[in-house]
Every structure is written in C-alpha cells, then in structure tokens.
Amino acid sequence: MLSEAQRSIYLSPMAGGELQPGTVFAGHRIEMVAGRGGMGVVYRATQLALDRTVALKVIAAGLLEDQSVRARFVRESKVAASIDHPNVIPIYYAGEENGIAYIAMRYVAGDDVRxxxxxxxxxxxxxxxxxxxxxxxxxxxxxxxxxxxxxxxxxxxxxxxxxxxxxxxxxxxxxxxxxxxxxxxxxxxxxxxxxxxxxxxxxxxxxxxxxxxxxxxxxxxxxxxxxxxxxxxxxxxxxxxxxxxxxxxxxxxxxxxxxxxxxxxxxxxxxxxxxxxxxxxxxxxxxxxxxPALRERLxxxxxxxPVESPTVSAAQPRPQVTPQPQHEAETEYLERSxxxxxxxxxxxxxxxxxxxxxGIAAAIAFGIGSKDTPDPAPTAQASATPTPTATPEGMRVADEITIGQRPNVVRVYRGNVFVGSFRQDRMRIVSAQTGKVRSYAPKVGVGVDDGAFGFGSLWLSVARAKQLVRLDQRTGRPIGDPIALPFAPAAVVVSKDAVWAAVVPGNDQPDQLLKIDPRTGQTLATVSYPYGIMALTTSPTALWVAARRRARVQRVDLETGAVQKTIRVGNNRSEDIAYRDGALWAATPEDNAVYKMTTKTGDVIPISVGQQPRQLELGDGVVYVTNYSSSDLYTIDERRSRVVGDPLRLSVNPFSLAFDRARDTLWVGSQPENTLSRVLTGRGG
Structure with missing residues (x-):
C-alpha cells in the first residue's frame, strides 16, 4: 500500500490492477494509460520533483519476484540508460517502490510505425x-x-x-x-x-x-x-x-x-x-x-x-568421473554461447x-550477461595498461586470399596451411610458399571446430558430423576412418600419449572431456566438466582447460583427466589458451584483455589489448592476438608481458591464426570476408 495526502493507493499487478489517473506512485502523478503489454503498463505521468512529463513503465510484479533478478534489472537498466543516441528513447532512471519495479523515460507524443x-x-x-x-x-x-x-x-x-x-x-x-x-x-x-x-x-x-x-x-x-x-x-x-x-x-x-x-x-x-x-x-x-557505399562491419x-559455437544435439551424458567445483568464492557467469x-x-x-x-506483444528488453561485481582473484597482480613500444619493423599484410565460407580454423605445418570452414565439408590447403590454394581438398565433414597436430597427424574436431578426423600432417590425406564421438566435439588438443577432445552434450548438461588413444581411436577416459570446456592446451606435466561457464582455468591430470586445481583468470570466460615456458596465456574477449598466468605460482598479469581478443598464437618470443571486434592484431612481448608496437589492421573480424616459423609469417582467417591473410611479422628468424 502506498499513500500520499491521506489517499491510499492499492496495486494488484498479479490480478491486473492498474494505477488510476491522479494517483501518485514513486514520486510520479499518473495522468493516463499510454499503453499496455505483456510486461506491464506504460503511463503518461508527471515527475513531481521536476514537474516534467515522462513515460512511466510499471513492470508486472510477477516477473521480478526473485530478489537477485530484480537487483540485476535495476543495475542493467542503468546500463541501458547510458545509450546516448538520437534514435534511442532516453531512459531517465529505473527503480522500485514497495517491491514494484519501474522505468521512467522520455514521453513522445507521436505516432508509432504500426x-x-x-x-x-x-x-x-x-x-x-x-x-x-x-x-x-x-x-x-x-x-x-x-x-x-x-x-x-x-x-x-x-x-x-x-x-x-x-x-x-x-x-x-x-x-x-x-x-x-x-x-x-x-x-x-x-x-x-x-x-x-x-x-x-x-x-x-x-x-x-x-x-x-x-x-x-x-x-x-x-x-x-x-x-x-x-x-x-x-x-x-x-x-x-x-x-x-x-x-x-x-x-x-x-x-x-x-x-x-x-x-x-x-x-x-x-x-x-x-x-x-x-x-x-x-x-x-x-x-x-x-x-551501399560503406564497408560492412561488426x-x-x-x-x-556473435559466438562461433555450433548447435549440437541434446542427449544425456554418461560421465565416469565428475570433478566437483572448487571451494572458492564464486561469481555466477551466465553461459553466453x-x-x-x-x-x-x-x-x-x-x-x-x-x-x-x-497478446500482441510480450516481454521486451535487452540481453547482457551477468555483470555482478566479481570477487577479486586471490593471486592476481595489477598491471597498468601497457604503452606500445616501437612497431615491429616491416610487419604488414602481404596479401589476402579468398577461401572457404567463414574460415574458423587455420593451422600450419611446413609447406601447408590448412584452412577449415565450419559450414563446408572440405579442408582447404594453401601453399605456404606461394599462397596458392592447392587443388586437393580432403573431405572431413561439416562443422570443423578445432584442430591440433600430433602423432604425425592433424586432428580435427567436426561438430555437426560428431566425429574426430585424422589427416596426414604432410599431405592432408585422411588416415583411417573418422572416430565417432557421442556428442558434438569442440576443442581438441594432443598430449604426449593421447588426443583430448571436448564434447558438448547440450541441454544444459556438463561438457565431457574424452581421452582418446591415437593408435586405436578408443576412448580411454571420460570426464564430466560442470563448468564446461571452452579451450584446451597442454604443458609438459598437465592439461589445461578454459571453462566455458566461468572465469576459470583448470589444471588437469594427464593420466585421468581429473581436475587438480582451479584458478580464477579475469572476470569473464577465456576463449583461447596457450602455454609456453611456465606461462599460460588466456584471451578473454569480454575483458578486452589477455592474461598471463605463471603456472607455478598462479600469479596473473592482465594485459590490455584490442576489442574482443578471441585467438592466440605463440611466435618467437611473442604472443599474437586477433581482436575480433576491433579487427586488428596485437603483439605481446612474452618476457616483458606488454604490448609491442601498434596494432596491425586486418580484414573484418579476424579469428583463427597460425604461425609459420620457417617463413616468419602469420596466417589469419577472417570469417565475414572469407579471407586468409598472409602477415609478414618483420621480426626475423
């Protein structure tokens, strides 16, 4: 019950009750109903403090019964209010009164398109x-x-x-x-x-x-x-x-x-x-x-x-081992893919x-992942935003090759550049020497999602076909029959004695990590991962997993696949990880940062890069990073943990990349423009 000047105002949102003209709610005098929808009622109202007319949207109480949801509504409405654009109706403020949420915005006395x-x-x-x-x-x-x-x-x-x-x-x-x-x-x-x-x-x-x-x-x-x-x-x-x-x-x-x-x-x-x-x-x-005169852009x-994740079938997993989440302070991160x-x-x-x-309309709003203030990483070390030093001499895009349909996997071995497109069933092979696309294109199935070299082969996870395909790393010829998997595979990596593949059952079930015998194709171990699996890499003594549903990286036993340690890295999930010389590197798109973690101590150094860093590649003493939204390439000095030089502009939305050490060349795939860029690093050696 609300009251002002001895007048009681009763609201019954669950029963369809509405505010009557002349009543006062949350500092607003209701003038008339301006519209109705599945989310509540919009009133033309007068903000009493400033004597101005506003559109006041009162949200049906049943939609925001949960306290945490209501708090998030208020917080994210403030984010929406920050949009400053002449064609977006300005939101003045949002709040709640006696448990009823509302939004105040500019009142436009005009027509609508309908x-x-x-x-x-x-x-x-x-x-x-x-x-x-x-x-x-x-x-x-x-x-x-x-x-x-x-x-x-x-x-x-x-x-x-x-x-x-x-x-x-x-x-x-x-x-x-x-x-x-x-x-x-x-x-x-x-x-x-x-x-x-x-x-x-x-x-x-x-x-x-x-x-x-x-x-x-x-x-x-x-x-x-x-x-x-x-x-x-x-x-x-x-x-x-x-x-x-x-x-x-x-x-x-x-x-x-x-x-x-x-x-x-x-x-x-x-x-x-x-x-x-x-x-x-x-x-x-x-x-x-x-x-159109302007070039398209994301x-x-x-x-x-967008997140490049295939839709996979839902089925019940049969986990053999289920590592429990570590007992540490948690911030819930809603899964984005x-x-x-x-x-x-x-x-x-x-x-x-x-x-x-x-009826005609229903829930309206905007979508953004949980941005609860995260608990501080216990071992993180703050670092200032790095100031670029001299640009690597001669770093430039030498040429661009049109290839595939949204190329999302690029791998290099000696004279061949292997390029996979999620929407095509064949791998394209490019000569690393001439840049020409070879005539031979092995058929691997639709949905190539990741690839890794090992045991003389290129191992490809093929999501829609739900299989692991093995190609000869020198010729690209298939080796044996594809290995059928229980669910759609995503990340794949090779250790000293096994191939590891992450599979996604879907339907909100935990992802699974499969340990596969490279000789027989048999599954040696199956481990369930409640946090999900976004990316994989290996070090001499461990397997490393970047979680899909948390800002976490997990150290995994190479024998059993069981989690040994969970470490917080950044504020959002990492989409790619790479290891070398005692350091684990993690690209975290929503933080606009790459994190360097010392695996021995767990210390984490944040390094600011471009917008939405998505993929990493290790070069000679440097780490290369493709930034999806800013469409550029950053170079990080491994030892100094800082950006070197200015960003190199690339085709729109660069994604996967591979380093050809013999030719001091990077190959970078751009999905919207279906291009493969050959980048001369200019670093020598």
Whole structure:
C-alpha cells in the first residue's frame, strides 16, 4: 500500500490492477494509460520533483519476484540508460517502490510505425528505408554496448516530427525474465511476427536476432504485411523456421529490396547482415537503386556479439568421473554461447501458450550477461595498461586470399596451411610458399571446430558430423576412418600419449572431456566438466582447460583427466589458451584483455589489448592476438608481458591464426570476408 495526502493507493499487478489517473506512485502523478503489454503498463505521468512529463513503465510484479533478478534489472537498466543516441528513447532512471519495479523515460507524443502503416498503408520505399536506417543506427549503439533488444516491432518504434525515429523499450534486461538462464513460464521474449528462428529454437540470441526483426519490420513498412502471414500461431512459428523469405517485389516494391530482405531474414544468423546499421544502409541503397557505399562491419560487443559455437544435439551424458567445483568464492557467469539446445516439440507448445497469453506483444528488453561485481582473484597482480613500444619493423599484410565460407580454423605445418570452414565439408590447403590454394581438398565433414597436430597427424574436431578426423600432417590425406564421438566435439588438443577432445552434450548438461588413444581411436577416459570446456592446451606435466561457464582455468591430470586445481583468470570466460615456458596465456574477449598466468605460482598479469581478443598464437618470443571486434592484431612481448608496437589492421573480424616459423609469417582467417591473410611479422628468424 502506498499513500500520499491521506489517499491510499492499492496495486494488484498479479490480478491486473492498474494505477488510476491522479494517483501518485514513486514520486510520479499518473495522468493516463499510454499503453499496455505483456510486461506491464506504460503511463503518461508527471515527475513531481521536476514537474516534467515522462513515460512511466510499471513492470508486472510477477516477473521480478526473485530478489537477485530484480537487483540485476535495476543495475542493467542503468546500463541501458547510458545509450546516448538520437534514435534511442532516453531512459531517465529505473527503480522500485514497495517491491514494484519501474522505468521512467522520455514521453513522445507521436505516432508509432504500426499505427502509421495501418492508417496510410505501405510506405514509399525511400520513407521505409529512412525509418529502417535510423533504427539500424540505434541498434548499433545498443549492440556496441553489449545489449540486445530482442523485441523489435513497429509498435516499439515511435515517430516524431519529420519521421524522426525513437526506438523504445530498452528498459528491461532479458535476464530479468530468467533465473539461471530459464525463461519464466508464460512469457514469450519477443513478438511472434518478428521473432528470429534461433529465438524459437531456444538458442543463444545475439545482435543478429535484432537484425532479423529489423528485416521483418522493413518488409512490413514496404508491403503493409508481416513477412510470414499465416493462419494460426503454429503456422507462423513454422514459417519463421522453415519457409524462405518472401519477396517484397511481389507487392510492387522495387526488386532491389528482394535481396535485402532475403539476407536480413536468413535462417542462419551467420548469413545475415553483420550489423543492423549495415541493413539500414542496404535499405537506403536499394531505395536509390545503388550499392551501399560503406564497408560492412561488426559492431556488437559483449553478450550481443556473435559466438562461433555450433548447435549440437541434446542427449544425456554418461560421465565416469565428475570433478566437483572448487571451494572458492564464486561469481555466477551466465553461459553466453548456449550451444546445446535444439528445437524441441515442447518449445513450440510453450511459445504458443505464451503468445496466446501475452497478446500482441510480450516481454521486451535487452540481453547482457551477468555483470555482478566479481570477487577479486586471490593471486592476481595489477598491471597498468601497457604503452606500445616501437612497431615491429616491416610487419604488414602481404596479401589476402579468398577461401572457404567463414574460415574458423587455420593451422600450419611446413609447406601447408590448412584452412577449415565450419559450414563446408572440405579442408582447404594453401601453399605456404606461394599462397596458392592447392587443388586437393580432403573431405572431413561439416562443422570443423578445432584442430591440433600430433602423432604425425592433424586432428580435427567436426561438430555437426560428431566425429574426430585424422589427416596426414604432410599431405592432408585422411588416415583411417573418422572416430565417432557421442556428442558434438569442440576443442581438441594432443598430449604426449593421447588426443583430448571436448564434447558438448547440450541441454544444459556438463561438457565431457574424452581421452582418446591415437593408435586405436578408443576412448580411454571420460570426464564430466560442470563448468564446461571452452579451450584446451597442454604443458609438459598437465592439461589445461578454459571453462566455458566461468572465469576459470583448470589444471588437469594427464593420466585421468581429473581436475587438480582451479584458478580464477579475469572476470569473464577465456576463449583461447596457450602455454609456453611456465606461462599460460588466456584471451578473454569480454575483458578486452589477455592474461598471463605463471603456472607455478598462479600469479596473473592482465594485459590490455584490442576489442574482443578471441585467438592466440605463440611466435618467437611473442604472443599474437586477433581482436575480433576491433579487427586488428596485437603483439605481446612474452618476457616483458606488454604490448609491442601498434596494432596491425586486418580484414573484418579476424579469428583463427597460425604461425609459420620457417617463413616468419602469420596466417589469419577472417570469417565475414572469407579471407586468409598472409602477415609478414618483420621480426626475423
């Protein structure tokens, strides 16, 4: 119960109660209801302290019953309020009153795109493109802050004078709807006509889901219809999952928009525009019958950024050994890749029930991983952001080779550069001497995820085929039959007497580490890892595992695969690790840092690098780092633990890299541009 001036105000959000005009809530006088949705009610209200009109969104109490979720909602709403963009509705503040959460934002007394199109019909292509481009800029600003909107739809796009766009509903984090990653029953996160296939399947959602929804919105403005107009919710969901994107030209729209819609509404997120801004620019270009003038780029960071993780089948694991988490202070880090969830029959039922219960719209918000203040690493040693020294003399990109489809694995042995693409079933082999692609391309199966040399072979984990493939490291010819694995493999590494492969059962089950006999292909040991397995490397006396669900690195026994020690490294998970001479190096994208850990003492040194460091490679006395979002290469001096020289610009989103010591050359794969760059390090020797 709230009261002011002897007047009592009773709220019953669980029963559908609403605030009445003239009442006061949390320092606001309610003027009228401005809108309703599955998350609560939006009021036009007056902030009494400043006597200004605001839009006050009062969140239905049942959605934020958990105290930790409510606290995260308030904290992450503040992050959303930090987005400073002319096309994002400004959020003034967020808070709670008597356990009821609310958000105050700018009140825009204008139309929304849904009402506009319903009243006027399809918009002129130039006008539709103008609206889409503004939304693309707003989403780029959010995605670069690590936020995913997840409910882009015409009703959430307000229009001011001269069609100035305001994107609304950035006020509620997606994780406010989930506890430990599970959506609360009865709430569909998204709107049925604009929901991306990966949302329906329950997979990890990143910025590309917003790109899909923006493409649906563009289609709506051009044609006056949603892209998948079907009878019944089940048919609409199935169309998003299976039917090809419709052609707006069938409605008299210029044919140049067909390719734009086809790409924006691609079922595979990797096939869409890398950023919402790119889609907006493509729409403007189509309206003018031109080509986009600017080069495409990825802007998403943090939880909004894509993670190259395959979707794998869900099955029950049969672990033989289950190492328990170490007894140490923990900060919960929500899993960001969620690679193990396939569409299940029950998911469709839940989606339909939620859609029926929520009506036109449902849960709206942005998605960002848990950012709870982490417990300090007990052995970490602070270091200042390194100041680059002299640029390595002559370091440059010598040439770029077009190869594969999103090359994500690059390995070098003597005269051959092996290049694997997750979406192709053949490895490409490039001459390290001439840079020419060889005619022979061994077939290994779809879904190459990692590779490691050992026992005269290149061992490849092939996720979709659920197998380990062995190639002769000199010729690339297959050796024996592929080794069938129980689940989709991810990381692979070779020790002195075994091949180790991480497999991902999915369905929130622990990852498994398999120890495999290289001679027979038999599994010698199976170990369950509750923290998950992101990357593997070896030292002379141990195997090292970078956890997928924690900011942890684990030392593992080479005989049994059991965890011997768990060490905190950084504030978020590391995506690649490498070992040499008593030091373990870890690339941590969300920290924008590489960590050097002394394995004997556990001391950790943070080294600031570019944006989203994803992969490491050991050179001669240096460590090379590809930074995915800033699209550059950093060089770290191993002994001094600091960056050497200036970053080297590379093709967009560089990922896997390999060092050819004989030629003092780095080979770097760029996924969006399907290129392999040959980099001369200029270090000599």
């Amino acid at each position: 009402s506009l199109v319903r009243r006027e019909g399809p918009l002129a292509p130039e006008r539709a493109a103008h609206i889409t481009a503004q939304l693309g800029g707003a989403l780029d600003a959010a995605h670069s802050a690590g936020l995913v909107h997840r409910d882009i739809k015409p009703a959430n796009v307000l229009l001011g004078p001269e069609d100035h766009v305001y994107l609304t509903d950035f006020g509620l984090t997606k994780h406010a709807l989930s506890i430990a990653g599970t959506t609360k029953p009865g709430h569909w996160v998204g709107t049925l006509d604009y929901v991306a296939p990966e949302q329906i399947r329950g997979e990890r959602v990143d910025a590309r889901a917003d790109v899909y929804a923006l493409g649906c919105l563009l289609y709506f403005t051009l044609t006056g219809e949603v892209p998948f107009k079907r009878e019944g919710d089940e048919a609409r969901l199935w169309a998003h999952l299976s039917d090809p994107p419709p052609k707006p030209s069938a409605h008299g729209v210029p044919a140049a928009f067909d390719a734009v819609i086809e790409r924006a509404l691609a079922k595979d997120p990797e096939a869409r525009y890398p950023s919402a801004g790119d889609l907006g620019r493509a729409a403007r270009a189509a309206a003018a019958n031109e080509q 802007v998403a960071k943090g939880a909004a950024a 969620n690679p193990g969830r396939r569409r299940r029959t029950a998911l469709l039922t839940v989606a339909l029930l939620a859609a029926a219960g929520a």
